[in-house]
Amino acid sequence: xxxxxxxxxxxxxxxxxxxxxxxxxxxxxxxxxxxxxxxxxxxxxxxxxxxxxxxxxxxxxxxxxxxxxxxxxxxxxxxxxxxxxxxxxxxxxxxxxxxxxxxxxxxxxxxxxxxxxxxxxxxxxxxxxxxxxxxxxxxxxxxxxxxxxxxxxxxxxxxxxxxxxxxxxxxxxxxxxxxxxxxxxxxxxxxxxxxxxxxxxxxxxxxxxxxxxxxxxxxxxxxxxxxxxxxxxxxxxxxxxxxxxxxxxxxxxxxxxxxxxxxxxxxxxxxxxxxxxxxxxxxxxxxxxxxxxxxxxxxxxxxxxxxxxxxxxxxxxxxxxxxxxxxxxxxxxxxxxxxxxxxxxxxxxxxxxxxxxxxxxxxxxxxxxxxxxxxxxxxxxxxxxxxxxxxxxxxxxxxxxxxxxxxxxxxxxxxxxxxxxxxxxxxxxxxxxxxxxxxxxxxxxxxxxxxxxxxxxxxxxxxxxxxxxxxxxxxxxxxxxxxxxxxxxxxxxxxxxxxxxxxxxxxxxxxxxxxxxxxxxxxxxxxxxxxxxxxxxxxxxxxxxxxxxxxxxxxxxxxxxxxxxxxxxxxxxxxxxxxxxxxxxxxxxxxxxxxxxxxxxxxxxxxxxxxxxxxxxxxxxxxxxxxxxxxxxxxxxxxxxxxxxxxxxxxxxxxxxxxxxxxxxxxxxxxxxxxxxxxxxxxxxxxxxxxxxxxxxxxxxxxxxxxxxxxxxxxxxxxxxxxxxxxxxxxxxxxxxxxxxxxxxxxxxxxxxxxxxxxxxxxxxxxxxxxxxxxxxxxxxxxxxxxxxxxxxxxxxxxxxxxxxxxxxxxxxxxxxxxxxxxxxxxxxxxxxxxxxxxxxxxxxxxxxxxxxxxxxxxxxxxxxxxxxxxxxxxxxxx
Ligand code: B3K
Ligand code: ZN
Numbered sequence: 001x002x003x004x005x006x007x008x009x010x011x012x013x014x015x016x017x018x019x020x021x022x023x024x025x026x027x028x029x030x031x032x033x034x035x036x037x038x039x040x041x042x043x044x045x046x047x048x049x050x051x052x053x054x055x056x057x058x059x060x061x062x063x064x065x066x067x068x069x070x071x072x073x074x075x076x077x078x079x080x081x082x083x084x085x086x087x088x089x090x091x092x093x094x095x096x097x098x099x100x101x102x103x104x105x106x107x108x109x110x111x112x113x114x115x116x117x118x119x120x121x122x123x124x125x126x127x128x129x130x131x132x133x134x135x136x137x138x139x140x141x142x143x144x145x146x147x148x149x150x151x152x153x154x155x156x157x158x159x160x161x162x163x164x165x166x167x168x169x170x171x172x173x174x175x176x177x178x179x180x181x182x183x184x185x186x187x188x189x190x191x192x193x194x195x196x197x198x199x200x201x202x203x204x205x206x207x208x209x210x211x212x213x214x215x216x217x218x219x220x221x222x223x224x225x226x227x228x229x230x231x232x233x234x235x236x237x238x239x240x241x242x243x244x245x246x247x248x249x250x251x252x253x254x255x256x257x258x259x260x261x262x263x264x265x266x267x268x269x270x271x272x273x274x275x276x277x278x279x280x281x282x283x284x285x286x287x288x289x290x291x292x293x294x295x296x297x298x299x300x301x302x303x304x305x306x307x308x309x310x311x312x313x314x315x316x317x318x319x320x321x322x323x324x325x326x327x328x329x330x331x332x333x334x335x336x337x338x339x340x341x342x343x344x345x346x347x348x349x350x351x352x353x354x355x356x357x358x359x360x361x362x363x364x365x366x367x368x369x370x371x372x373x374x375x376x377x378x379x380x381x382x383x384x385x386x387x388x389x390x391x392x393x394x395x396x397x398x399x400x401x402x403x404x405x406x407x408x409x410x411x412x413x414x415x416x417x418x419x420x421x422x423x424x425x426x427x428x429x430x431x432x433x434x435x436x437x438x439x440x441x442x443x444x445x446x447x448x449x450x451x452x453x454x455x456x457x458x459x460x461x462x463x464x465x466x467x468x469x470x471x472x473x474x475x476x477x478x479x480x481x482x483x484x485x486x487x488x489x490x491x492x493x494x495x496x497x498x499x500x501x502x503x504x505x506x507x508x509x510x511x512x513x514x515x516x517x518x519x520x521x522x523x524x525x526x527x528x529x530x531x532x533x534x535x536x537x538x539x540x541x542x543x544x545x546x547x548x549x550x551x552x553x554x555x556x557x558x559x560x561x562x563x564x565x566x567x568x569x570x571x572x573x574x575x576x577x578x579x580x581x582x583x584x585x586x587x588x589x590x591x592x593x594x595x596x597x598x599x600x601x602x603x604x605x606x607x608x609x610x611x612x613x614x615x616x617x618x619x620x621x622x623x624x625x626x627x628x629x630x631x632x633x634x635x636x637x638x639x640x641x642x643x644x645x646x647x648x649x650x651x652x653x654x655x656x657x658x659x660x661x662x663x664x665x666x667x668x669x670x671x672x673x674x675x676x677x678x679x680x681x682x683x684x685x686x687x688x689x690x691x692x693x694x695x696x697x698x699x700x701x702x703x704x705x706x707x708x709x710x711x712x713x714x715x716x717x718x719x720x721x722x723x724x725x726x727x728x729x730x731x732x733x734x735x736x737x738x739x740x741x742x743x744x745x746x747x748x749x750x751x752x753x754x755x756x757x758x759x760x761x762x763x764x765x766x767x768x769x770x771x772x773x774x775x776x777x778x779x780x781x782x783x784x785x786x787x788x789x790x791x792x793x794x795x796x797x798x799x800x801x802x803x804x805x806x807x808x809x810x811x812x813x814x815x816x817x818x819x820x821x822x823x824x825x826x827x828x829x830x831x832x833x834x835x836x837x838x839x840x841x842x843x844x845x846x847x848x849x850x851x852x853x854x855x856x857x858x859x860x861x862x863x864x865x866x867x868x869x870x871x872x873x874x875x876x877x878x879x
Pocket of ligand 1: 129130268270271272305306309328381384
């Protein structure tokens with residue numbers, strides 16, 4: 001049959017939040033039938049549809065070969081089916097309700113985008129969020145169309161012994177032709193982006209969980225044969241997550257099975273499909289010999305995150321993709337709280353803030369800056385960003401801080417009760433929090449709708465006679481693309497006061513009857529506001545933004561105060577933060593001097609701080625490890641008017657060397673004392689001890705004690721210690737690294753996840769020959785552009801983790817990245833688009849480098865048939 005086709009139109013279209021219209025048709029039930037074949041899979045879909053409002057019956061589609069179309073059992077005449085240039089299908093004169101049946105053919109083995117249905121290692125997997133379902137069948141592929149799905153899978157019994165989809169199992173059977181089938185019924189209505197199927201030769205690691213109301217849930221983690229012994233931590237994390245959500249939020253699992261399938265070709269970390277989560281193997285598989293402590297923590301976080309989506313995302317979903325943070329910000333907040341409850345809350349907070357500053361702050365200051373709730377997009381895939389996720393979580397945290405934990409919990413209960421089985425907006429969430437707390441939260445919408453990181457300054461004065469202390473806070477929000485004018489946002493500032501001896505003093509604000517002990521929250525709502533504290537005995541030292549109570553940049557705290565707070569504050573976050581800011585200020589001064597040609601000196605305060613930290617390390621080694629680290633190169637460069645990555649690198653290396661040299665005695669002592677005896681354990685204190693020990697090692701190696709790293713590499717009994725040693729060696733000049741790198745490769749060649757680490761540490765090396773090495777690795781037999789983990793492990797690690805070489809004066813770093821983007825775009829546009837980001841930061845670089853970066857962006861943009869995601873990133877970067 002010759003279906004009528006529209007002519008293609010050219011320029012990528014922008015989708016705007018203001019243009020939202022409810023769907024013309026709803027789909028109540030979907031019956032899907034798959035005949036799985038890598039080259040030609042047949043998908044039959046029966047959609048029971050019903051008119052909801054004005055408009056045509058249009059179904060999204062992308063790359064589908066339509067074989068049949070029937071309306072209420074009758075084949076549709078050609079003139080009633082219009083295939084759009086965008087791949088969609090429109091049914092002419094659709095009745096107000098009926099059943100539409102289509103049959104399409106797709107080719108999973110040709111799907112290198114890894115969106116829709118694809119194969120990996122001979123097995124079948126899907127990824128549908130955000131708009132992948134339209135690559136499987138014709139459907140109104142938008143989150144506000146929620147339907148009940150029944151899925152029947154037919155596959156070759158030998159090649160696909162396992163057939164999985166969403167919901168609960170509902171029968172299986174064999175056929176004489178060597179195929180078998182399995183049916184899955186999901187009782188909960190869901191949008192198409194939560195559809196999943198997994199089929200192939202997989203084995204399950206099994207456990208059970210009984211919910212608090214007595215539902216017995218089968219838990220299965222599906223992996224390739226041979227990986228069964230690497231699932232223990234994932235399963236344990238899942239069970240702890242399920243328990244935690246019941247205890248903390250009263251939320252219980254709602255199906256009889258919870259399946260997780262791990263796949264090594266996957267565009268991101270994991271996906272929360274209803275009842276069938278699909279995970280990147282990186283966030284499932286771990287054994288002490290193959291995975292680092294960071295990997296273990298990543299698994300715990302991602303397993304929890306996807307599980308928590310079952311309520312925040314799946315049962316209550318988003319009306320449209322502009323509301324993405326409704327599920328992502330809230331779910332990140334929930335996984336952060338879960339992880340904080342598993343170990344040290346303070347260390348977790350420090351790590352989260354580190355992550356926010358490393359990824360989200362630069363995004364907010366760059367060409368792709370967008371509000372937590374964006375106003376428009378070309379490619380929605382480009383908006384799964386640190387802003388939507390991490391800043392979105394911070395905004396939820398602001399509300400939590402503002403109304404308190406008890407009201408927040410009531411707000412969650414109300415939100416879930418009211419919005420269950422619906423596709424809603426961020427206003428619905430804020431309204432529930434407002435009603436449950438009785439606090440007017442309307443001004444918090446400013447956090448959702450304005451891009452940019454607010455800057456905060458604090459000034460204070462002590463009035464001895466009146467025994468009053470006055471704190472004046474000011475905020476300003478910088479202009480961002482498309483948002484020249486900004487309004488103040490509500491900033492809860494958690495704070496306390498210390499006296500001259502470093503003791504916390506109770507505080508009484510003007511108008512209050514009693515003084516309060518400990519941390520209190522003042523709310524800055526205007527551009528400038530003063531807070532008057534009464535009965536203050538002497539000039540205090542304020543400790544502001546305790547626990548990082550708002551995602552802002554607090555500027556201008558005097559160095560003496562930072563030093564004081566780093567030692568005395570009762571809030572561990574502020575102690576850490578003050579040390580960090582002190583060191584950053586120092587480094588910025590040194591960078592400026594270095595650029596003027598001055599010799600690099602040393603500030604004895606750093607030595608003193610390190611010695612103090614090590615002395616007190618026993619109480620909390622994980623905190624000590626955080627406190628020991630100098631600010632990262634990116635963090636320092638981000639605070640410069642014009643970033644000078646090479647100078648920042650030189651200063652940081654100089655300081656690391658000096659610290660290693662001057663503090664060698666205590667570093668060596670701590671390193672020895674922390675040497676692990678006995679069994680490897682993966683609890684907070686063991687992880688903290690390893691982190692601290694490796695932080696000591698890093699300083700010692702910086703001071704030239706390479707032999708220690710060589711010995712640790714040889715003797716390490718776990719990947720954390722082995723990799724820490726190897727990455728230090730990989731960054732060192734000379735030939736000490738050669739043997740260990742070759743050994744590591746030979747040992748782990750057959751293990752993709754471990755080999756990714758081998759690529760990454762070399763990509764991030766600051767050695768003089770690193771650029772040539774990175775080019776050579778790109779041509780290495782084990783490098784594979786089609787595997788997203790491998791692509792990220794080399795290209796992503798280089799562009800984001802090697803500022804020294806990425807920003808080389810000869811532009812070779814930029815050229816390498818652009819070459820990789822151009823090669824990757826036709827294979828996987830979504831991964832290519834993600835890689836463009838670092839080139840977009842050209843405005844922050846000196847003119848020479850900026851011009852080279854622009855040239856590479858232009859080269860990318862000139863490529864014919866560029867994916868719309870890469871087009872959006874490159875064109876906005878140049879705008
Ligand atoms: N919701 C998915 C992300 C989907 C990304 C699509 N490009 C994973 C998560 O946030 O849990
Ligand atoms: Zn998520």
